Amino acid sequence: MSLHLYNTLSGKVEEFSPATDNTVRMYACGPTVYDYGHIGNFRTFVAVDILRRFLRQSGFGLNHVMNITDVDDKIIRNAAQQEKSVDEYTKQYEEAFLEDMQTLNLERPEKMVRATEHIEEMARFIQKLEEKGFAYKTEDGSYYFSIAKFPEYGKLSKKDFGGMEVGARVDVDEYEKDNARDFALWKAPKEGEAFWESPIGPGRPGWHIECSAMSIKYLGESFDLHAGGEDLTFPHHENEIAQSEALTGKQFVHLWFHVRFLLVEGKKMSKSEGNFFTLRDLLLKGHKPSAIRYLLASVPYTRQLNFTFAGLEQAAHSVQRLRDFKSRLSMANLPAGKNQVVQDLAAHTQLQMRSSLDDDLNTAQALAAVFDMVREMNTLADRGELRQDDKAPLLATLEKFDEIFAVLGDDDTEKMTRAMEWAKAHGKAGESSLTATISDEDAERLVTERNNAKKARDFARSDAIRKQLADAGIVVEDTKDGTRWKRK
RNA sequence: GGCGCGGUACCCAAGUGGUAAGGGAGAGGUCUGCAAAACCUUUAUGCGUCGGUUCGAUUCCGACCCGCGCCUCCA
Structure with missing residues (x-):
């Protein structure tokens, strides 16, 4: 059997292989860096990591792109509250995320890209959509995608928008949209909020456009696989499909890979x-x-x-x-x-x-x-x-x-110690329940000492050392091939 | 309400139209200076409930109950 994967688009498990050559072109929605990553985030990232590792083991080349969403409403709001620039605010969480990736042995994708570094591409993308009649600008300078112009809208999430009214402008969220379901491509600046200059005027990108613009830039108009948490199916990925296919007229992604939420x-x-x-x-x-x-x-x-x-x-x-x-x-x-x-x-x-x-x-x-x-x-x-x-x-x-x-290499203690140091530096050491431990060298030395005592049949001494090691979280095991130790 | 997913032993969790993988935990045992590790035996006539199809269903169909997700940027 060859690799088979469930494709959200077709609703079936399908045979998977890259379309153009032996390299898999894949895009995975990365974190929005407004806080530390939680265990739910990491279920998705671990699943994608396993996918990429298995693709490689199966003999495929990889071109895996992951975005870092470093601009969105929450980021802008939180940064403003803390009187920090968007950059300054997101940087700390981006660094934390990269460190967390290492902690979980998540491989670095071939390319990691930031939304804020692709404002230009996004603006041009929107411009072209407007030229083609899929996007429209409202009075305040925002841009929306008109889902009525894209009949296949809903094909990923299996939603039927056929009965939607078009034409009558609906006033939602202070903005004027043709249809309540139309989504923002570009948001005009609000009083006192961060914004970027661009060929289509000042403002900030809508959430979905970054993934379309960056994936197409780095992977081409049509690529093999797009991954993310199941919640992204709608609206995020549905909107990506609409924007991208409206622009290129080609099938955007062949296989949509969605990871189920955890409880x-x-x-x-x-x-x-x-x-x-x-x-x-x-x-x-x-x-x-x-x-x-x-x-x-x-x-x-x-x-x-x-x-x-x-x-x-x-x-x-x-x-x-x-x-x-x-x-x-x-x-x-x-x-x-x-x-x-x-x-x-x-x-x-x-x-x-x-x-x-x-x-x-x-x-x-x-x-x-x-x-x-x-x-x-x-x-x-x-x-x-x-x-x-x-x-x-x-x-x-x-x-x-x-x-x-990727669980056999034992560097757990090292990583946990690093976490503890981080916690101390951030005034969170009180939450820690890590026990004190000792270095590999000290452990080795004590194990040798214990073996000498054992050879001399000084079991009291040998057991005392075992106890000492146990208190430091180290388990000693005697086997017929010698003594080994491990951290508990 | 619409669309979708799931309910398997104490816990986690695979799987199949022909009679229940694996891990953890518990109990007993072997081994061992001690201790671990390891191994052996053992723990679901049962796979949410009730019907149906079938020679035979946990596996297919129907109804119901329960849990979960998406449907206003939460992975």
Whole structure:
């Protein structure tokens, strides 16, 4: 089987492949940088990250563009309240977002672009739409898109606007629009608010136009895939289609990829419910980035995911099981030779992972394949039936797995420490529940010391050191291949 | 109201017209100086409820109940 993905436009799971050459041209709606990213945002970004990682593993090239929305009503309002420029205000959150991406092992898209750096392109876009008769200007200098001129309006969100009245001007929001459903392309400046000069006059862009203008600029008039959270289907993406196809007369995007919202503790996340968490909140509560990523990745993107703290604990254990297996394998001292059963199983597991992900990124099933392998190989290892040459294919399978899931490399402590430092610098250290820890070097030194005590059969000393390490969050495990330690 | 998605064990969660993956947790056991890890056994005659189709349905159809999303820029 080859890669199949659900396409919101057709409402079906379709075979996916890039149209022009072997490179996938994809655009993903990025963050609006008015605050720190929350766990819901990151479910979407993790899903897109898994998509791009799997596309690459499937042999495609990538040209992935992500926008940073650094101008919108909320930004302008908040910046004004804090007496900051729009730039100054958005910069801090953009930086935080990039850091959060690293925390979750989200790969950098090939290109990240800011809305405010493409005002010119947007203005020209609107100008052309006006020339073609799809856009009109109102008395105050704002521009709107006339959905009556675009009969296919509603095709993505499956909405029927056929019965809408056209012509009679409706007064909405102080602006004069031909049709209540017409959406803003360009907003005339309001008293005291930030605005930009442009070929179509002063003002600021509507929300939707940035994605059309930037995606077409960097990916062409027709490209392969466009991704975002499910809420963007309407109106955002519907409007992008209308603007873009009105301008070019070509199909804008072939496949629309939408990520389902998550629930937090069984309810829609909202500040009033008290179940609203930024990524940073979770780190400061002591949750590992790898556990967060694992939990977000473990439920297929088309399914609603219930994000709970119990689930987060479970995810941490699951990740640990995989890491334990990997380190057991890596340090094992095995007899020469190979076991054909192992070779076959490794190959089979890779096939299973691949076909699961080919099936609309069924991550839950891919995980099951890996855990099956882990259990069977642990059994063989316990029985002493593993051979030296079995290591490579098993480790290679784990590597394939981690090319997608990216949870095996242990840099959690480092990232959590960074979060704690950030919190201190922002006067939020009080919220932290991170326990004090020690450096790798100190841990190594104590482990060696304990081993010496153990060899001398000084178990009291050895247990005292174990306790000392445990207090620093370090677990020591004795195996027949030597002692290993890990951070809890 | 319109459109759409889902309800599977203690929790999370796959899946199939032929009798329930995987992870976590619990219980018992093996191993172990201790402790972990690992392994073994065990935990849904049952897949929201009620009907229908079928030799057979959790899987298809219908009704109902519940949860969720979009329908005024929330991922």
